[in-house]
Amino acid sequence: MERLITKLTEKHVLFTASFVIRLALVAYGDYQDKTMVVKYTDIDYHVFTDAARFITEGQSPYNRSTYRYTPLLAWLLTPNIYLSMVFGKILFIVCDVLSGLLIYKILLLKGLGTEAALRVCSLWLLNPLPIGVSSRGNAESILAALVLGTLLCMEARHLMWGAILYALSVHMKIYPVTYALPIALSLRTTETRSEDKKGIKSLMRFIRSFLNRELFLFASVAAGVFCMLTALFYYMYGWEFLHETYLYHLTRRDIRHNFSPYFYMLYLTADSGWSQWLGLAAFLPQLILLLVASWAFHSDLSFCCFLHTAIFVSFNKVCTSQYFLWYLCLLPLVIPHLSLSLKQGVGLLILWFAGQGLWLGPAYFLEFEGYNTFLWIWLAGLLFLIINSFILMQIVSHYKPTQTPQRLKVE
């Protein structure tokens, strides 16, 4: 009984403390914004608030230049105008702590002990990166909560809720659409490999394995919710909604410097005839890796989604530091199964930060000092990709799923 109480207290202490830390930073951020030249609040928060203001005036949120999100977000933030500017930040930090709770629940479902689960989810709850991001007013925590909610429902086999949350996450940001393949592969009917026939019969059997009640339920609910939301907002805001929320991100060719290894290539070829072909060539590695990852790891959905997101971000044509949170929120689900030693883990973390640092240096000199460091930024971007690939390979090598599926390792 006492041990139970201790455990409960610990859990409550952890979650309360992480909420209080975030709340304190929101309060501090408000103070800094009012008194100092350098603002604490992220520019995105002002974009969301301006868009919400347009909604309260009966106009389209897309009247706000650079608002490239779902209208749902601006609607959610209308209390910023009616109640207080700080409402949005409170919502984001609540979603952030909720993400921690979802990580905890998923870990428990996967068979981890309470204490271990709490320790792992403290890696998210007490991590300065998500604390900083959500208290500065970025909406990434809403998406993290939606994706983790989807994974929790899939783990607990609540397929309808999983489908609804999945549709909401795809509606908010496009990248979760890549999870469709591993989800479909994990929901299909698995058969015993008694017959090892090749050819058309095996292909037919493979296709038929996708036709089952669970997959049909998930697909129809997810597609239904997504189409409903799309239709509703298209009716309200027209073509601009489709363009700013989806098409812009799909066709985005940001030639300004960012972490992507493709940045310099796209900048130099922006107006040339090769631009389209190069864009396609840049898409191929992403596609190949996502297909391989889906097939190789679909039986462990959390790990597969983590790999998907990390691959998507690292090989994307545009990559900013906000994108890192997309896979960092899934890392705590992977960590308990890693057989890396603490030294190895810290080593990989330092390597990851070093890769970013090597990029940030020349980028700072370009943007704020006016030196021509384009070549260095390009090389640093390539190095960062190599580092990310190496880290992912290390994670894959040292991942030990606790379930019965066997690991195949070719000696």
Next chain:
Amino acid sequence: MYFVLVSVLACLASCHCFIERDEKNENHCGLLQHWIESSLVSMEIIKRGFHREVEITVELSPDVHSAVRVLLLHRWPRGVYVDPYQLASLSDLSDWKIILDSTIDLEGPAHKTTGFVTFVYPTPDGTTPTLLKVTIPIHGRYHEPSFVGETFTSVEIEPPELLLWTEKCVPLNNVEPHDVMEAPCTHHNSSSCQWVKQQHQQKEQGPVSVQFPVGDGSLCGPVCGGTLLVTMLCCVALSKHMWEHRII
């Protein structure tokens, strides 16, 4: 007879009034001409990189009336832009107000955008000190890569044009050789006024050149080749590794 006399006297009286008003008008317009001729505008661009600040100093004649309004008309080239949202948050802290003539594309490269015009009101509340300072934050756009080996591109920024207006010199006439220009009366942009523009020859300063780094177009081949090679190698290595460690 008396009627004729009275009407002639009335006519003379009203003529005298008009002449007096005209004289007063001419006096004020003369003063305006004098003020605009004796005012100085200087511009300095500080900071480095893609985010700069344009410091404009206006020295007005010491005998300038408080009823005179000042307007700085700035024609910006397409190589730079101002962030209207940044300006909106700055206007709470500063005593000058600004309006733009068009919507600004915050993300487009220079060759796909156009220049724009800003109207800066250094003293929107009507008081006119003789020394005015305005600092406008500007941002450089990305430019087309250079295929001739140049590492920087120049953007020429002209100093602003000084315009003065006073309600006592309306309608504006006899302010030659200065031009008269129509522009918004205040930053509220609700009405138009006739402003006197300082002549070009009077400007102390020519355009200021600002340098921004540009990509090296001659490296296009090696950069494309190098990028595609590294990304494909990473793709192959990672795919192979994932396949070898796949979970059945």
